[in-house]
Amino acid sequence: MIRSHQRQFLAFGLGIDFEGQHLTNTDLRIRSGGQFSPALEEYALDEDTDTPVNTRIVAGVSDSSPSDAGWYIVCNGRVILSADRSEATGWNTVSEQKDGIPKYHNQYARFRGVVFFSCRSSGKLPWNTTKTGLDESSPVWQVTYPKMLDHTRTVINFLNTLDDDIEEYGSRASPLLSALNRETQTQDVETFRGPKVFSWNKTPRAPGPKTVKIQYSREETKIQSLMTALGVGSAKAVGEKTFDTIFDEQGGDDE
Amino acid sequence: MTASYRIIDYSLRPAKFAERKMLCEMFSRLKVFGSLESYRYIGFGSIWFTDCVLFHRALGIEDIISIEKEEAHAERFAFNNPYRGIQLIMGTAAEVLPGLDWTHRSILWLDYDDPLSPSILDDVRTIATRAMSGTVLAVSVQAEKLDDKRPHVEEQIKVTTPEQFRDFFGDARTPRELEAAGLRGWTLSKTSRSIIRQEVEDGLLASNAGRSAAQRLQFRQIGAFEYADGAKMTTIVGVFVDQGQNALFESAGFRELSFFRDGDDALRIKVPLLTPREMRHLDRSLPRDGDKNLELGPIPESDGNNYAKLYRYLPNFASFEP
Numbered sequence: 001m002i003r004s005h006q007r008q009f010l011a012f013g014l015g016i017d018f019e020g021q022h023l024t025n026t027d028l029r030i031r032s033g034g035q036f037s038p039a040l041e042e043y044a045l046d047e048d049t050d051t052p053v054n055t056r057i058v059a060g061v062s063d064s065s066p067s068d069a070g071w072y073i074v075c076n077g078r079v080i081l082s083a084d085r086s087e088a089t090g091w092n093t094v095s096e097q098k099d100g101i102p103k104y105h106n107q108y109a110r111f112r113g114v115v116f117f118s119c120r121s122s123g124k125l126p127w128n129t130t131k132t133g134l135d136e137s138s139p140v141w142q143v144t145y146p147k148m149l150d151h152t153r154t155v156i157n158f159l160n161t162l163d164d165d166i167e168e169y170g171s172r173a174s175p176l177l178s179a180l181n182r183e184t185q186t187q188d189v190e191t192f193r194g195p196k197v198f199s200w201n202k203t204p205r206a207p208g209p210k211t212v213k214i215q216y217s218r219e220e221t222k223i224q225s226l227m228t229a230l231g232v233g234s235a236k237a238v239g240e241k242t243f244d245t246i247f248d249e250q251g252g253d254d255e
Numbered sequence: 256m257t258a259s260y261r262i263i264d265y266s267l268r269p270a271k272f273a274e275r276k277m278l279c280e281m282f283s284r285l286k287v288f289g290s291l292e293s294y295r296y297i298g299f300g301s302i303w304f305t306d307c308v309l310f311h312r313a314l315g316i317e318d319i320i321s322i323e324k325e326e327a328h329a330e331r332f333a334f335n336n337p338y339r340g341i342q343l344i345m346g347t348a349a350e351v352l353p354g355l356d357w358t359h360r361s362i363l364w365l366d367y368d369d370p371l372s373p374s375i376l377d378d379v380r381t382i383a384t385r386a387m388s389g390t391v392l393a394v395s396v397q398a399e400k401l402d403d404k405r406p407h408v409e410e411q412i413k414v415t416t417p418e419q420f421r422d423f424f425g426d427a428r429t430p431r432e433l434e435a436a437g438l439r440g441w442t443l444s445k446t447s448r449s450i451i452r453q454e455v456e457d458g459l460l461a462s463n464a465g466r467s468a469a470q471r472l473q474f475r476q477i478g479a480f481e482y483a484d485g486a487k488m489t490t491i492v493g494v495f496v497d498q499g500q501n502a503l504f505e506s507a508g509f510r511e512l513s514f515f516r517d518g519d520d521a522l523r524i525k526v527p528l529l530t531p532r533e534m535r536h537l538d539r540s541l542p543r544d545g546d547k548n549l550e551l552g553p554i555p556e557s558d559g560n561n562y563a564k565l566y567r568y569l570p571n572f573a574s575f576e577p
Contacts, residue, residue: 039354043385045465053465100425143465146384146458150353153377157349197344197354202326 028072030060030112030192034183035201039151040194045140051121053140058189059113059151060198061159061180066109071148073134074116075125081134088134089113090149101152107163111155114189115144154198168213179204214239269570270482270524274490275306276568277514277522278393279313281478281492282362284507288389288500291315295359297352299323299366300343302335306364311338316362320344322351348378357385364393366490371396371447372404373424376454383458388472388497394451398444399486414438428454444481444489445519451491452476459495469499477509479521489521513564526569527558537562 030038038060045053062068071089073081085091085104093100117125117140126134126141135141165176179201216239226238285291291314300307300321307319319341323332329345336343344351348365363382367375375396382392401414403423414420415438421429428450430437437446455474463471478492496504509515514522529537533554540550543563551559562569 041353041357043357046467048467048470139465143384143462146380146461147353150349150377150381150384154350154353195354195356197346197351199346199350202329202345 028068028112028114028189029186030058030062030189031180031184032060032187032192033185034179035199036061036180036184037196037199038192039154039198040192040196041147041151042194045143046124051119051124053117053119053124055140055144056116056194057113057144057147057151058116058192058194059111059148059155061110061155062112062186064109066106069109069111070104071113071115071152073126074114075127075131076118076122078127078131080127080132088136090145090152093149101149101156108156108159110159110162111152112189113148113151113155115148116190117144151198158198158200175204176201214243268484269526270484271488272570273524273526273565273568274480274482275309277480277512278364278478278490278492279309280568281509281512281514282310282391283314284509284512285360285362285389285391285494287503287507289360292317293360294318295320295361296364297322297355297361298364299348300332300336300341302328302332304335304337304341306366307341308337310362311340318359320355322346322348324348349374349381352378352381353385357387360387360389362391364395366393366395367397369397370399370401371450373428376424376428376450379451379454380458383455383474383495384462386472386495388470388495388500390495391477391492392455392474392495393478393490393492395488395490396447396451397486398441398447398481398489401438401443424450441481441487441523444487444521447489448479448491448521449519452493455493466497470497472497475504476517477512477515479516479519480514480524481521482524482526524565525561526565527561529554529558529562534562534566538566541566 032038038058041057043055045055068083070083070085070091071081072079072083073089081089087093090101092103119125122131124138124140126136126138126144128135162174162176162180166174169175171177183201223235223238226242227233227235230238230241232238232241283291285294294314294316295318296307296310296316297320298306298310300319300323304321307321310316311319317340319338321332321336321341321343323329323343323345324347325332326345332343332345363386365375365378365382369375375394379392379394382390386392401420401423403412403414403419405423412419412423414423416435417429417433417438420433420438430446430450430453433446436442452474459472459474466472472495474493475496476491476493479490480492481487481489494504494509516522533552536552537549537554537559540547541563543549549559549563
């Protein structure tokens, strides 16, 4: 609890001992490296006053962990929302906007997003009077919320692609998952500085022509008879073999 | 779908060419907000980089970002990048825009080939919630027809009724008074622009919540174009201006431009069909002397008038026969 609430100070080296146990920095880490990078956005509000509100948003992916996934909101070093996956941080908004953020699903268990707010005048921060929860009516929050939606959308688009890749190739052979594991290391979120565009390895497999997957259904008995006729052992092979045969018959590539 | 750069040479579409030149003239007036050299241009340069090259050469902008989503041909885009100053970023606009440095004044031209869609509106909102005063945003979309191409829709549906529109865009983005007539012909172009403008307004409502009265931004529309080089296209252009810079905006002289449009109506770019000899003939009475009639000769009046409106922005084509 203390560790979670004092996350940012611990990251900068503050030592806290609690009941004889030394609290280390949290495990809030995001994967980065190679062609993969989290999104980073930094801006200040009320810049022309003595008490600007500095905001830093970091959004990306980490290891799959349903209990850690979601948004973290940190005000002046204190975590006021942890692993949030509710409407408060934009999840489950599809009903309002067709292209909104879907309801949280374990497919998004790699999602991590953190917003750091800091301001000398703590009253400007989007926390409630007891500084333990979010004040959604705060102007600072209203400016930040739509930006968080953009980052959530980007990261979950990537996670959907990753999910498709894993479904197609299996988790051991998925080229995208192996690229993610091979190219990146987890890095403490407090250490990222922006701005940065969310990026990922778009061509994790050996470069070759773009492929499109075809899926269709035919009567089982007909497929079996073609398996025999073509001397192949699976429905998939029947599809590929018949495609290749017609392709050759039609004179191959046009380009 | 074939990537559009493989079927269209962007530099050869005359109405688009004229639109690009007019945008350039508009952008040149942004200098009241800060030197043009300090602006950053963000666009979709495609394989031709026509917009990037024009704004670099005509306006002196050096910091240029071209967003390109056709990852499979990344090498070819990089090969065609004409200047060191153009940073090519591979990815969709939705991926790239939120992570850019928004502390710069920018000229943004989101020049889509596709018709309006929820994801285009998301990009527009991304910008509206981040732009600073003096930033200009132009958005171009196809306005021939709307298609519902969501992944779960097996065969794309042509959106022709308000109900289909609501189903595709959601309640919040469906104008209350939308009628089927607003989704066909040239009125779709007007509808598209007004929905884009509303999306910007909605985005500003959120970002203005955190600003003092003097810093609150407004989106001041300065242009609206429509044309059909092939499919119908439309563009809306506006400047983000904070209350404190209203006077600067007024002093820029956007209103003096013949193609200034701040309402629902657009400038329809109709490229006249004239021979080079006819164009040279008309040139002799241009620019127009007040309301004086053009020396048309045998040239049809409508073509002559269109030429007089657009001649400064039209491409000079020459055919070459050995």
